[in-house]
Amino acid sequence: MKKIICITGASSGFGKATAELFAKNGHDLIISARRIDRINFLAEELSKKYNVKVLPIELDVRNQLAVKNAFFNLPENWKKIDVLINNAGLASGLDKIQDGNIDDWDRMLDTNVKGLLYVSKEVIPLMIARQKGHIINIGSTAGKEVYQKGNVYCASKYAVDALSKAMRIDLLEYGIKVTQIAPGGAETEFSEVRFHGDKEKAKAVYNGFQPMSANDIAEIIYYTTTLSSHLCINDLVVTSVAQANNYYFHRE
Numbered sequence: 492m493k494k495i496i497c498i499t500g501a502s503s504g505f506g507k508a509t510a511e512l513f514a515k516n517g518h519d520l521i522i523s524a525r526r527i528d529r530i531n532f533l534a535e536e537l538s539k540k541y542n543v544k545v546l547p548i549e550l551d552v553r554n555q556l557a558v559k560n561a562f563f564n565l566p567e568n569w570k571k572i573d574v575l576i577n578n579a580g581l582a583s584g585l586d587k588i589q590d591g592n593i594d595d596w597d598r599m600l601d602t603n604v605k606g607l608l609y610v611s612k613e614v615i616p617l618m619i620a621r622q623k624g625h626i627i628n629i630g631s632t633a634g635k636e637v638y639q640k641g642n643v644y645c646a647s648k649y650a651v652d653a654l655s656k657a658m659r660i661d662l663l664e665y666g667i668k669v670t671q672i673a674p675g676g677a678e679t680e681f682s683e684v685r686f687h688g689d690k691e692k693a694k695a696v697y698n699g700f701q702p703m704s705a706n707d708i709a710e711i712i713y714y715t716t717t718l719s720s721h722l723c724i725n726d727l728v729v730t731s732v733a734q735a736n737n738y739y740f741h742r743e
């Protein structure tokens with residue numbers, strides 16, 4: 492059955508790959524991010540290639556009013572969101588806590604925690620009204636174990652972990668599924684953003700092992716939406732086979 496899938500942070504990485512996979516499987520999409528040129532291009536490409544409807548939205552999830560207006564202004568037929576994928580997020584900087592940059596801290600907490608809350612606040616009532624829906628929050632192994640210099644990024648993903656559990660409890664009576672997916676290292680634009688555009692430093696993160704790809708995560712996200720209506724994957728940690736946890740990697 493055709494569903495409406497709403498994906499934040501669809502201009503790159505996991506979000507973009509997930510948009511393509513859902514489109515390929517015949518679902519309609521609401522895709523958003525700040526880089527609207529990329530979002531418009533993707534919308535046109537996917538709607539033509541897969542004959543699905545795609546609604547592109549320019550959205551900074553940190554802007555609460557913009558988030559509220561974006562969902563309030565959705566045409567009625569687009570408000571029947573079946574799956575919300577809270578994916579927009581980032582790491583900014585990799586410093587010990589004593590050397591941390593306040594702007595980096597604000598960026599991470601405002602995007603990864605408050606942005607996820609702002610979007611969920613608008614979509615949850617639409618799901619409650621229909622007594623169904625599926626919220627997929629993209630956490631991280633950084634939300635399961637703290638690593639050196641991970642401090643605030645880890646804190647933001649621990650918050651995603653807590654909020655995923657909390658949503659599952661609070662939304663229980665409405666039949667709304669809540670899934671957290673917590674990936675380890677995957678090669679996207681993530682590390683380039685973390686190192687403020689330093690491509691060499693970003694590349695070195697994945698030296699000597701095969702990290703996951705955006706497509707790997709897209710397939711896992713997609714899989715969690717294909718289960719029977721009475722089943723919910725609550726929490727799924729996934730890494731490359733060369734990564735045991737945040738500390739142990741097998742590098743050749």
Ligand code: NDP
Pocket residue numbers: 499500501502503504505506523524525526527550551552553578579580581582602606629630631632673674675676677678679680681682684705
């Ligand atoms: P990318 O940098 O490739 O993609 C991040 C996406 O988030 C982009 O589309 C970006 O769009 C969007 N985004 C960032 N800030 C905002 C904002 N303020 N408002 C709206 N959209 C925003 O990284 P990934 O695909 O790897 O990351 C996706 C998610 O996965 C993040 O939550 C990340 O923390 C998480 N993650 C990543 C892992 C990895 O190793 N890659 C592992 C575990 C979790 P734009 O800049 O156009 O706004």
Ligand code: 8X3
Pocket residue numbers: 630631632633641674675676677737
């Ligand atoms: C991204 C993975 O290991 O850089 O969430 O924290 S890691």
